[in-house]
Amino acid sequence: MTTVLRTEDLRKQFGDLVAVGGVSLAFDDEQITSIIGPNGAGKTTFYNLLTGVLEPTGGEIWLRRDDELREITDAPPHKVARSGLSRSYQITNIFERLTVRENLQVARIIHEGRTFDMRSRPEADEELNAAIDELLELTNLTAIAETPCDELSHGEKRNVEIALALAIEPTVFLLDEPTAGMNPTETEEIVSLIRQLNEDIDATFVVTEHDMDVVTGISDRIVVLAEGAVLADGDPQTVLRDERVTEAYLGSETV
Numbered sequence: 490m491t492t493v494l495r496t497e498d499l500r501k502q503f504g505d506l507v508a509v510g511g512v513s514l515a516f517d518d519e520q521i522t523s524i525i526g527p528n529g530a531g532k533t534t535f536y537n538l539l540t541g542v543l544e545p546t547g548g549e550i551w552l553r554r555d556d557e558l559r560e561i562t563d564a565p566p567h568k569v570a571r572s573g574l575s576r577s578y579q580i581t582n583i584f585e586r587l588t589v590r591e592n593l594q595v596a597r598i599i600h601e602g603r604t605f606d607m608r609s610r611p612e613a614d615e616e617l618n619a620a621i622d623e624l625l626e627l628t629n630l631t632a633i634a635e636t637p638c639d640e641l642s643h644g645e646k647r648n649v650e651i652a653l654a655l656a657i658e659p660t661v662f663l664l665d666e667p668t669a670g671m672n673p674t675e676t677e678e679i680v681s682l683i684r685q686l687n688e689d690i691d692a693t694f695v696v697t698e699h700d701m702d703v704v705t706g707i708s709d710r711i712v713v714l715a716e717g718a719v720l721a722d723g724d725p726q727t728v729l730r731d732e733r734v735t736e737a738y739l740g741s742e743t744v
């Protein structure tokens with residue numbers, strides 16, 4: 490297996506508060522890793538460090554690109570994304586009045602470093618359309634490609650967000666609470682989509698998720714953060730049976 494993302498003693502303090510206190514983790518290609526932990530464990534801060542939204546207080550972040558691990562520790566978010574680390578946000582990140590296809594055209598054109606201009610008739614660009622058709626297919630959006638996004642359900646919008654994150658052809662795909670706000674049917678659909686994507690595309694998935702059924706359903710590996718440090722790391726069965734993990738959750742939620 491090849492390491493595609495690595496953190497080395499990654500740290501973030503807010504004043505005296507240590508939110509992430511020296512996290513060293515390596516993520517291998519094509520695996521799905523869930524990062525879990527009680528409230529305030531440092532999951533969001535860790536994600537924000539990885540994506541360049543926050544500057545670390547110390548430590549390093551390395552991402553594989555062109556067959557080499559390259560340091561991205563101080564890179565701003567757009568550079569991190571361009572280097573191949575993509576994030577799908579909990580909060581909708583979609584142009585509501587554009588269709589699904591148009592949203593993907595915008596994302597793809599910007600990713601390719603071109604200026605987006607509707608007058609340039611993106612629909613006539615065969616290469617672009619082929620890439621978008623593939624993305625639509627991968628994310629089960631072909632049937633609603635021409636629907637304006639403000640007419641979509643919450644679950645369909647989550648699929649569009651995932652398609653938008655995939656438009657940059659990521660090496661590592663971070664999914665932030667993918668089932669937040671979803672009903673049970675939508676949750677089941679997104680879980681099978683994540684599993685399917687993991688088979689179909691050559692990407693590594695890192696997921697934060699509160700729903701433990703989802704976590705156990707999709708993860709090859711679980712990392713538990715508590716008080717900004719790695720408390721447990723391994724296959725789902727071993728980690729979820731670990732007493733320290735159960736204890737860390739006591740008083741906040743149940744594993």
Ligand SMILES: Nc1ncnc2c1ncn2[C@@H]1O[C@H](COP(=O)(O)OP(=O)(O)OP(=O)(O)O)[C@@H](O)[C@H]1O
Pocket residue numbers: 503506507508526527528529530531532533534535
């Ligand atoms: N911008 C900030 N300024 C000060 N403290 C912060 C800031 N962001 C996070 N923190 C603190 O850092 C710690 C870790 O927070 P973080 O949001 O990363 O945890 P989390 O695991 O994502 O929690 P949750 O599951 O509740 O979202 C918490 O104590 C939080 O209050």
